[in-house]
Amino acid sequence: MKKWRSSRLDKMGSAIFAEMETWKEQAKMRGHDIIDLGIGSPDQPPSEAVMLTLAEAVQEERHYGYPSSQGSLKFREVACQWLQHRFGIHMDAQREIVTLMGSQDGLAHLALSITDPGDVALVPDPGYPIYEGSLVLAGVEAYRMPLKEVNQFLPDFDAIPDAIRSRAKMMILNFPSNPVAATADRAFYEKALQFAREHEILLVHDAAYSEMAFDGFRPMSIFELDDAYDHAVEFHSMSKSFNMAGCRIAFMVGCEPVIEALKVVKSNIDYGVFEPIQIAAAAALEADMKQPFSVGRLYEGRRNALVDGLRRIGFSLEMPKATMFVWARIPKGWTSRQISREILLHTGVVVIPGDAFGEQGEGYVRIALVQPEEVLHEATARIGTFLQGGTNSLFGLQ
Incomplete structure (x- = not known):
């Protein structure tokens, strides 16, 4: 049977x-x-202002058609403005950003967008389960990079075998990290990007917790390194930073060919995020630029x-x-x-x-x-x- x-x-x-x-x-x-x-x-x-914005937007009949799978231009523009405000980085709202139904959406579909069965992806161990789950769906082999306390829970790139480096298509990093709550400094990101460029591996940085930092610490974006634009993508989420987890909205920015590849997959899978949620998320980002949340x-x-x-x-x-x-x-x-x-x-x-x-x-x-x-x-x-x-x-x- x-x-x-x-x-x-x-x-x-x-x-x-x-x-x-x-x-x-x-x-x-x-x-x-x-x-x-x-x-x-x-x-x-979320803040009362964000909830009121959402409540008003859902009353408008024009928002009940299919949204764009890549996100509204308005939300993408505001997200790019926020990245400029928060990290001092510039992203093109037309070419270098795509709106997601939460960062898990993008993480789940990225491997389908840029890899082929038999490729290898480098993932952290311990790591967020979707990192490996997405590879299973895409038929991609996972190579687990051990995160050990003795190394401050940072991966050791020198320990990755040459045979794996040559086959690897992408590498997922997550700082500040889930589950190990580790952080990384500029020197680590520079080493990671150098490793990725040397071996032609896409650096995928999950920055979902960038705004949940303490004691004056300010996590950085991989794109604060000038040479990251053609070799990296980065995920940002509204879920944790703005208490909008149930709204399912996030965005990925960076390398234009990778953005375009993910757009193709998404255009065949979904019709994008409900417009009122994008409007509320834009309001949250705009408020944060005026007075940090x-x-x-x-x-x-x-x-x-x-x-x-x-x-x-x-x-x-x-x-x-x-x-x-x-x-x-x-x-x-x-x-x-x-x-x-x-x-x-x-x-x-x-x-x-x-x-x-x-x-x-x-x-x-x-x-x-x-x-x-x-x-x-x-x-x-x-x-x-x-x-x-x-x-x-x-x-x-x-």
């Missing part, structure tokens, strides 16, 4: 996310109220609360300089999956095991800053009580 399921699906994603839904239900049956620090979905709405300050306070709480209960970790995550090394004697399951079943606190993001994630958990500070204090207190009194239960739950 024929099976109605592609074998590609067996290579995509991590089963842990489905398992965790089961664990949540078990925790609820045990009487725990859930503190979900798993998925990195903002718990705040305070999302970084919100998450900085949450980072402080979570890290301080984890340190008090025995975790050893540094303060991350950006993103909405904390990447925490777990106590010895546990696996990432075991401790995540036990914490959830005993305390109701959801954290994601590091191996969900790649084999280099074993030994860590990712904790999202998606709850108010007082809830984060409660979460660390629960985890502390469990670790102090519950270690004998490591293999006790069925």
